[in-house]
Amino acid sequence: MFVPPNPAAYYETVWLIVRQIPPGTVSTYGQVASMIPPPEATTPDQYRRLRARWVGTALRHSLSTDHIPWQRVINAQGQISFPPGSSKAQEQRARLESEGVVFSQAGRVNLRVFGWRGPAEAWLTEQGLWPPLAFA
DNA sequence: CGTTTGACTACGC
């Protein structure tokens, strides 16, 4: 079972997963978190709540690195998590719209339509991740 | 080295 030995490794795993998100689709912090198995046995739901913030932290650290489609990760409510009107929020929205993602008048993305289904089970297995969590 | 701050989420009203 995959266990992040340290925060840096955890971030690497987050980036690895985020790079799998296809253009024109979006994922959520919680969904990404749910694909990274916890050391202890918790339910995917518990784990999502526990670690979603780590995903945000990992993406923040990725901004300087680039090469990572950070714009494709939004919150569970389908909204951009940067402060509305901030330059980062505008950049994220612009990037997503250029990929074909549509925002409602309220500034939300319909996850039923644009939500990423997740990576193939085989891919998760290859990465040493715990398949059951990703689809729970 | 203690305190505050987040790119979070589920839940109750």
Next chain:
DNA sequence: CGCGTAGCCAAAC
């Protein structure tokens, strides 16, 4: 729907 709340924990201060 929107708003407040508790739980979280690495980072930043």
